[in-house]
Amino acid sequence: MYSTEGRGRLYPDIVATVGDTPCVRLNRTGPDHVTMYVKVESFNPLSSVKDRLALNIIEAAERDGQLRPGQTVVEATSGNTGIGLAMVCAAKGYPLVITMAESFSIERRRLMRFLGAKVVLTPKEERGIGMYNTAKKLAADNGWFFASQFENGANADIHESTTAREILADFRDSALDYWVTGYGTGGTVTGVARALRSERPDCKIVLSEPHNAQLIGSGVPQERLADGSPTGSHPAWEPHVIQGWTPDFIPKVLQEGIDQSFFDEVRPVDGVKGMGMAQYLAANEGILTGVSGGSTLLTAVEVANEAPEGSVFLVMLPDTGERYLSTPLFESIPAEMSEEEAALFTSTRET
Ligand code: PMP
Numbered sequence: 001m002y003s004t005e006g007r008g009r010l011y012p013d014i015v016a017t018v019g020d021t022p023c024v025r026l027n028r029t030g031p032d033h034v035t036m037y038v039k040v041e042s043f044n045p046l047s048s049v050k051d052r053l054a055l056n057i058i059e060a061a062e063r064d065g066q067l068r069p070g071q072t073v074v075e076a077t078s079g080n081t082g083i084g085l086a087m088v089c090a091a092k093g094y095p096l097v098i099t100m101a102e103s104f105s106i107e108r109r110r111l112m113r114f115l116g117a118k119v120v121l122t123p124k125e126e127r128g129i130g131m132y133n134t135a136k137k138l139a140a141d142n143g144w145f146f147a148s149q150f151e152n153g154a155n156a157d158i159h160e161s162t163t164a165r166e167i168l169a170d171f172r173d174s175a176l177d178y179w180v181t182g183y184g185t186g187g188t189v190t191g192v193a194r195a196l197r198s199e200r201p202d203c204k205i206v207l208s209e210p211h212n213a214q215l216i217g218s219g220v221p222q223e224r225l226a227d228g229s230p231t232g233s234h235p236a237w238e239p240h241v242i243q244g245w246t247p248d249f250i251p252k253v254l255q256e257g258i259d260q261s262f263f264d265e266v267r268p269v270d271g272v273k274g275m276g277m278a279q280y281l282a283a284n285e286g287i288l289t290g291v292s293g294g295s296t297l298l299t300a301v302e303v304a305n306e307a308p309e310g311s312v313f314l315v316m317l318p319d320t321g322e323r324y325l326s327t328p329l330f331e332s333i334p335a336e337m338s339e340e341e342a343a344l345f346t347s348t349r350e351t
Contacts (some may be wrong), residue, residue, distance in 0.1 A: 019044070023037045025037050026212060029285060036304065036313045038055045038316075040325070049188060050084040052163065052319075053084070058073070058088050074139045074146055078102065080318070097119075099135040099138070100120070100122065101123075101127065101128065105243065129230065150252060156191035172326060179313075182296050183245065185251045188318070206263070210270075220325070230251075242291050274298045278294025278329060293319065294329075300313050
C-alpha cells in the first residue's frame with residue numbers, strides 16, 4: 001500500500017518539486033459506465049497548477065536575459081499565479097509586486113504577503129483589465145520585469161513540456177478518451193492540447209467556461225493591441241463565481257487554442273453548481289479542490305452521462321479547496337456545532 005522508497009532524490013530547492021502531480025481514479029463520482037481520473041494539481045508546492053507557469057516564466061526570462069539578478073518582478077493575477085510567483089521569487093531572491101482586483105479572496109492576498117510579496121489592490125469595477133493595466137504601468141514606470149502570463153509564450157510551453165508529458169506517461173498503458181479542463185489564461189489547455197493532438201489524436205478535448213461568461217461560446221472575436229493584449233472587455237463577459245477562470249477578455253495564450261481548433265467541445269457550466277460538485281468530491285472521494293475544479297468535474301460528469309460505454313476521462317483539478325475558506329464555497333459549512341454534534345458532546349457529560 002505505502003511506498004517506503006521516498007522520492008529517490010534530494011531536492012536542491014522548493015522549485016524543483018513543481019509538477020509530477022498524480023492522476024487519481026474516482027470511485028464514487030460520475031456514471032458507472034465510464035472511468036474518471038482527476039489530475040490533482042494541489043500536489044504542487046504552493047497547491048496549484050500555476051506553480052508551473054510561475055517557475056517557467058521566471059526561468060525563461062533568466063535564460064534569455066530579460067530578468068536580471070535582484071530585479072523586481074510584477075504581475076497581474078487573481079491569486080494562484082501570484083502565490084506561485086511569490087514562492088519562486090522568494091526561493092530565487094527576486095522582489096515581487098502583485099496587482100489584484102479587490103474582489104478576490106482575502107487568503108490569497110495574505111498568502112502572497114506571507115511569502116514576502118507586495119500586493120496592490122485595484123478597484124473591482126475596473127475588472128481584470130484594470131489590474132492588468134496597473135501592472136503594465138508599474139513595469140514601464142519602474143523598469144520592472146512584467147511576467148505577463150496572458151501573453152507570455154512560456155505559459156503554454158510549460159504545460160506542453162510538463163503537464164502533457166506527465167499525462168502521456170501516466171496513460172501510456174490506458175485508454176484516454178476525454179480530457180476536460182477550463183481556462184484562465186488558456187496556458188493549460190493550449191499547452192496540453194498541442195501534445196495530445198499529435199500524440200493522442202483520438203482523445204477528445206472538452207473546454208468548460210462559465211455559463212454567464214461564454215467568451216468562446218459567443219463566437220465573438222477579441223480585439224487586441226499589437227502586443228496581443230486586449231483593447232477592452234469582451235462583450236460576452238459578466239462577473240462569475242469561478243475564481244481563476246475566464247477573465248473579461250480572451251487571452252492571447254488561449255487564442256492559439258481557438259485558432260488551432262484544439263477543443264472538440266466548449267461547454268458552459270454553472271459555477272454555483274460547480275461548488276456543489278467540489279463539496280461532493282471532498283465528502284465522497286476525500287479530494288479537496290476549488291470552484292474551478294468542481295466546475296470542471298461537473299462538466300466532465302455531464303459529458304460522461306452521454307459518453308460511450310467504457311470511456312476513460314481525465315479531469316484537471318487546478319487548486320485546493322483550502323484556498324476558498326472565506327468564500328461562498330464554504331458559506332454553507334458552519335463553524336458552530338450542529339444539533340447532532342452538540343448532542344454527541346452532551347452525551348459524554350451525562351451520568
Ligand atoms: N483554476 C484556477 C483556480 C486558476 O487560478 C487558474 C489560472 N488562472 C485556472 C483554473 C486556469 O488555468 P490556465 O491559466 O492555465 O488556463
